[in-house]
Amino acid sequence: MHIRKAYKFRLQPTAEQTARLAVLCGHARFVWNQGLRYCLEKLDSGEKIPSAFELNKLVTQWKKQDDLAWLKEAYTDNLQQKLKDLHSAWMRCFDRSLSAEKPRFKKKGKNQDSIRFVNFNKYCQLEGNRVKLPSKLGWVKFCKSQGVQGTIKNCTVSFKSGHWYISFQVEQEIAEPKHSSTSAVGVDVGIAKFVTLSDGSHLKPLNAFGKHEKRLAIEQRKLSKKVKFSANWQKQKAKTQKLHTRIANCRKDYLHKSSFEISKNHAMIAIEDLRVSNMSKSAKGDAEQHGKNVKAKSGLNKSILDQGWYEFRRQLEYKQLWNGGLVVAVPAQYTSQTCPCCGHVSKENRQTQAQFECVECGYTNNADIVGALNILERGHRLLACGESALAA
Ligand SMILES: [Zn+2]
Known part of the structure; x- marks a missing residue:
């Protein structure tokens, strides 16, 4: 089995290399913006977003323009990768x-500056704690905190908070893993408890945003009172940005820890097939008809997004892949109203938010x-039916 992995290190470019990197990033940024403008014009005139191929061809076209002649000096691979990223962003x-x-x-x-170098084997080289990069960069040193294993496919150089970084994307061949556990678990996600497992355990909600929300609101209010783009405004802006990053x-940390725990302990994980963006949209759609529900609903949606359920699922999926387990996504209808004992489905089974009592069998x-147990049950059924159950 092939796995893809990335190794990130702090780059130590010389002054000359730093200048060259800044120039290359400038080229890439220009091409991104130029490509974005092109896409927006297409959209405005009622056309579709151009294909990746069409965007790619733009580079050649721009290089022929007199006013953009300086682009000839740019590194074409970087530019094409930027347009590829732009296309993915639209998708x-x-x-x-x-x-x-x-x-x-x-x-x-x-x-947000970054440039990607592709065809690593052809144009780049790794030797000890230095990497050779094309386009007049030459050998650049980096802080090698660990060995790089696997075949390097490409590398990305990025600039963040005053430092340059390099990230190597490698492909590694590993033996098909076999999960060390044989147990299966159903996972119910909710607002009050972030995750409830069918074995009765649960994880507390994250509400990272909720906890820091007050602080952020205070800092943002301060920001709004400052003269835009003044020195004080810049300072305050950085402060709120930092808070956003901390949140x-x-x-991320919380989601990683939770998904790691669950993936380590269970070979099969059944989850509800929640469509987060659909849920978010439905609040808007309902706004005209059911004025009252909107507030409650958008509150719920905010919470859904805040909890990061989509990211949580993504992490469970790839961790299971690595551990040799699997994730099964089951339809979400009536998981909270079905009796796990007799199968009776009724709204009445759920008298309160917290308590389930079957009106049929007691x-x-x-x-x-109950929700988690039903999800697990559906996961088993899906697998038994031999349907393609592995979540895409
Ligand atoms: Zn029952």
Whole structure:
């Protein structure tokens, strides 16, 4: 089995190399913005987003333009990769299962500069703690904190918070793993408890944003009172940005720990096939008809996005792949209203948010655990039917 992995290190370019990297990033940024403008014009005139191939051809076209002659001096692979990224960003934006935003124009010095070097074997070279890069960069040193294993496919150089980094994307051949556990578990995701497992255990909610929300609101209010683009405004802007980053890091860390635990302990994980972006959209759609529900619903949606369920599922899937287990996504209908004991489906089974009591057979349990048990049951059924159950 092939796995893809990335190794990231701090780059130690000389002053000359730093200048060259900045120039190359500038070229890439320009091409991204130029490509984005082209796409937006297409959209405005009612056309579709250009294909990756069409975008790719633009580079050649631009290089022929007199006013863009300086692009001849750029490294073409970097530019084409940028347009490829732009195309992927549009695809993510139009994918209804993702809640990705529209690609935006890139500004200088916004921690978003990066360039990718492809065909590593042909144009680059790794030797000890230095890497040879094309386009007049030559041998660049980096802090090698660990060995790089596997075949390097490409590498990305990026600039963040005053430092340059290099990330090597490798492909590694590993033996087909076999999961060390044989147990299966159903996972119910919710607001009050982030995750309830069918074995009765649960993980507390994350609410990273909720916890820091007050702080962020205070800092943002301060920001709004400052004169835009003044020195004080810049300072305050950096402060709120830092808070945003901290929240994102907390969330990522929490999701990684939770998905690691579950993946380690269970060979089969059944989850509900939740479409996060559909849920988010439905609140907007309902706005005109059911004014009252909107607030509650958008609150729920905010919480769904805040909890990072989509990311959680993605992590479970790839961790199971690595561990030799699998993830089964089951239809989400009535998981909270079905009796795990007799199978009776009724709204009445769920008298309160927390408690489940079957009106048919009298079975009682915590409502979230019932949900998880039903999800597990459906996962087993899906697998037994031999349907393609591996979540895509
Ligand atoms: Zn029952």
